[in-house]
Amino acid sequence: MGIYFIAAGSSSKNRQKTLDHPHSREEISQFLSPDWRKLLKSHFDKKEGVYVWGANNRNIKDLAQIKTGEFVVDVKNKVVVQVLKYCFYIETNNTRLQEYLGWDKEKPLADRRPYHYVYFLKQPTPTRRTEKRFFQDAFNLASNPQWLIGQKYFDDTKIINALELTSCSTIEDFLGISKHSPPFSSAQVPHPPSTLTIIRRKKHLSPKIEVPNWLKGLIGKINALKNDPGHLERDHEDLVASFFEILGYERIHDIKFRRGNIDIRIEKDNQPLITIEVKADWALSPESHNALSQAYNYALETGTPFVIITNGDRYCIYDRRQGMSYEENLIADISLTSLTKGSLNKIESLSKSTIV
Numbered sequence: 001m002g003i004y005f006i007a008a009g010s011s012s013k014n015r016q017k018t019l020d021h022p023h024s025r026e027e028i029s030q031f032l033s034p035d036w037r038k039l040l041k042s043h044f045d046k047k048e049g050v051y052v053w054g055a056n057n058r059n060i061k062d063l064a065q066i067k068t069g070e071f072v073v074d075v076k077n078k079v080v081v082q083v084l085k086y087c088f089y090i091e092t093n094n095t096r097l098q099e100y101l102g103w104d105k106e107k108p109l110a111d112r113r114p115y116h117y118v119y120f121l122k123q124p125t126p127t128r129r130t131e132k133r134f135f136q137d138a139f140n141l142a143s144n145p146q147w148l149i150g151q152k153y154f155d156d157t158k159i160i161n162a163l164e165l166t167s168c169s170t171i172e173d174f175l176g177i178s179k180h181s182p183p184f185s186s187a188q189v190p191h192p193p194s195t196l197t198i199i200r201r202k203k204h205l206s207p208k209i210e211v212p213n214w215l216k217g218l219i220g221k222i223n224a225l226k227n228d229p230g231h232l233e234r235d236h237e238d239l240v241a242s243f244f245e246i247l248g249y250e251r252i253h254d255i256k257f258r259r260g261n262i263d264i265r266i267e268k269d270n271q272p273l274i275t276i277e278v279k280a281d282w283a284l285s286p287e288s289h290n291a292l293s294q295a296y297n298y299a300l301e302t303g304t305p306f307v308i309i310t311n312g313d314r315y316c317i318y319d320r321r322q323g324m325s326y327e328e329n330l331i332a333d334i335s336l337t338s339l340t341k342g343s344l345n346k347i348e349s350l351s352k353s354t355i356v
Contacts, residue, residue: 001171001283002155004066004086005073005135006053007148014054014103019074019081022049023101028120031097036090039230040120042280043068043087048122051084052101054115055151062153063089063117067226069282069311071175072121075148078132082124083175085283088229089119129176138162138174172287209341218242219336222313226282233280239312240264240278243336248352262298266306268352274306275299284311286330292316296326306355313337317346 008015025044029037044050055063066072066086074081095114098104104112129135132148139154139162141147154162159171168174211219222239225231241255244266249255256265266274277295284291291309299307299320307318307329313336318329334343349355 001070001159002066002153003071003073003159003171003175004062005075005148005152005154007075007150008053009077013106014101015074015076017102018052022051025050027100028052028097031094031100032090035230039088042230042232043120044122049124051121051124053119053121054098054103055089055117055119056113056115059151060117062151063119065153065155067282068229069284071171071283073127073135073175074124075132080127080130080132080135080176083127083177084121084125085123085281087120087122089117091117125177127176129174134166135162138166140165170285172285178287209339209344211339212344214246215336215339218246222337225312231280233278236280236310236312237263237278240276240310243312243315244350247347247350254352260298260301261294262302265302265304268355272302272304273355274308275302275304276308276310279309279311281311282313284309284314284316286316286326286333288316292318292326296320317350 008019025040025046025048028050029040032040040050068087070086072084072086074084093114093116097118098115103115136142136144136147139147139158159174163169163171163174166174170178172178218239221242225235225239228235237257241251241257241264244255244264245251249266249268254267256267257263259265262275263278264276265272266276275295275298277291277298279288279291281288281291286292288309292307295307295309296318305319305321307320309316315332315334315336316330317332317334318326319331320329322329322331332343332346334346336347
């Protein structure tokens with residue numbers, strides 16, 4: 001999962017209009033084509049705030065890399081203000097939406113910039129990592145004071161290296177949006193290790209493995225869905241059903257859709273076994289407490305010992321018999337598109353023939 005950084009300094013009044021304050025879906029929809037309105041509706045509930053930002057040709061190379069559900073870090077001068085989730089962008093030469101939002105309104109008409117790319121964000125979250133310098137050092141860019149001019153995307157490889165350097169276990173921890181993340185100063189980031197040190201560290205990590213043939217087809221579908229900006233939650237549910245079919249369960253007999261409020265319920269020998277809450281959110285994680293609370297409430301109603309929250313790629317798996325808290329119940333956090341030997345063992349333990 002990548003991270004997209006945007007530099008929206010205090011000199012720009014635009015940030016006050018669309019990053020500091022949201023607009024409603026209805027406000028935005030009136031300036032979009034029917035297809036874009038449909039896409040907006042698929043990403044935002046009626047009462048959910050829509051945050052908007054713009055880009056031009058110099059930014060499109062980075063903007064085109066970000067995927068739905070990835071994190072966007074909002075930087076104001078030297079301060080990291082918040083972390084949002086990316087939804088989608090549109091390409092347009094029509095400036096009606098920008099005029100409505102009031103971008104560059106204070107400038108003379110001749111100085112106003114048309115933004116050919118407009119993108120939509122949601123779920124702003126305050127961060128404990130408020131120093132821009134922390135991320136500069138984490139990405140080994142201390143020697144480049146101009147590392148963030150405009151907008152910049154960091155891919156999976158750079159994120160993995162940054163996690164190692166800062167000793168963060170998850171991307172949420174790195175971004176300071178995990179409830180376990182302490183305030184972090186740039187002074188606490190160690191000097192970049194030598195190449196040899198990085199190689200030695202990686203030996204202690206769970207390395208990615210070659211994808212087994214029985215998962216390749218499903219992973220191909222996951223990647224295709226990630227590149228489809230118009231997909232719906234039902235598409236994610238189909239991925240989950242396909243995953244459990246691979247593990248030996250049968251649709252209709254074992255895999256039950258929409259039983260009450262439950263997205264998917266897995267049964268074994270006609271007994272409820274797993275409650276699954278499916279979200280169309282590629283950034284889903286154990287920190288997705290709303291989804292987790294929903295799933296646990298449904299599990300209590302049906303008595304299933306296992307609870308899973310998933311987007312069809314990442315599976316956060318809980319055993320309610322293990323301890324008294326979410327943290328104690330969590331037995332696995334796996335991503336099918338980033339398999340390790342340990343996660344593969346966890347997957348196999350979910351199979352119909354072995355689960356207990």
